[in-house]
């Protein structure tokens with residue numbers, strides 16, 4: 305077919321107020337006949353207790369204070385949602401719409417996010433010491449980072465379920481994405497970021513029309529301010545894993561890897577982990593793909609890379625802890641990795657262990673050096689977080705967690721252009 309499913313800026317539904325005025329509960333028969341409803345979610349499920357909740361109202365964390373996962377009737381779409389059917393669709397993450405939460409195509413806000421190139425580099429494979437190596441170049445998303453995937457989904461779903469104003473605390477890239485998708489959806493966005501957020505990101509947030517609040521503190525401090533305003537003023541909180549849909553956007557990276565490798569998954573995935581949405585999302589995608597009959601029980605080994613100045617997951621993995629706790633005095637110029645505590649820590653650690661993977665920390669200087677090595681070997685100007693994944697591979701080889709014979713995928717989660725002027729810390 306090849307018809308473009310996503311509605312492009314300005315979202316017609318937002319312009320007409322259609323989605324925004326829809327009651328939080330709506331029966332399927334109110335759907336417009338010309339835009340047949342997608343299956344959407346059956347319910348939400350608490351990742352800690354397994355308790356289930358109505359997915360047609362806006363939910364933040366579960367009553368247990370843990371992330372909620374969206375669930376689908378995968379048996380119902382098994383026949384139609386196949387790799388062959390998806391192959392002909394438009395190159396955005398909406399190509400996986402049967403396993404995404406938005407029901408009304410008019411609410412699929414899109415700036416062309418997802419389906420980023422998976423680039424093989426034999427030169428970089430040689431430099432890090434493995435047989436085959438690919439870079440998933442997430443810097444090619446609309447605002448230059450993979451945060452677009454999560455915020456595209458969270459904003460689209462918030463629009464569909466009637467949110468009026470959106471808010472987000474961020475160490476940087478997520479704020480740019482929220483500002484972009486809020487503008488595309490026609491919803492106001494309030495952004496709270498630390499004062500030392502990279503200047504290009506601040507310029508971007510302002511240019512995209514978001515309400516910007518600078519705070520002298522960490523992302524966790526920004527989160528508290530957002531939480532309070534959400535309670536007082538009815539803003540909708542888009543914090544990492546504190547609503548169920550950013551992880552749904554991020555999981556599409558797992559489906560893409562399978563498609564772009566020609567119907568299989570790699571031996572190892574090396575992922576720069578902050579809040580962990582991408583890693584948790586891909587792990588969820590693999591379970592869905594198995595239930596759909598796309599893959600069997602095999603899984604890639606999942607590896608977390610963090611900065612030595614903020615490595616709560618690495619510490620917890622090394623110590624054998626189930627939860628990561630909070631890292632004191634977090635310091636790294638890789639803004640996406642400056643996350644001292646993550647609400648989804650137990651899900652990250654579970655995926656690392658179940659996959660036979662692991663976690664390793666690298667210094668800011670190593671990240672900066674490998675941004676250069678990766679750039680010169682591939683032509684990709686990566687974010688420090690992307691450099692961190694390349695820096696990690698020789699370490700993981702030495703630790704015996706990755707083998708020379710492995711096929712490895714690195715995630716360059718953002719463009720180096722968003723970090724110009726930032727210097728390594730420590």
Ligand SMILES: *Cc1c(COP(=O)(O)O)cnc(C)c1O
Pocket residue numbers: 449450451477478544576577578579580581582583639640641687689690717718
């Ligand atoms: C947010 C971010 C990360 C961390 O992503 P999570 O999925 O939250 O772990 C990594 N790299 C970049 C560039 C980011 O913006």
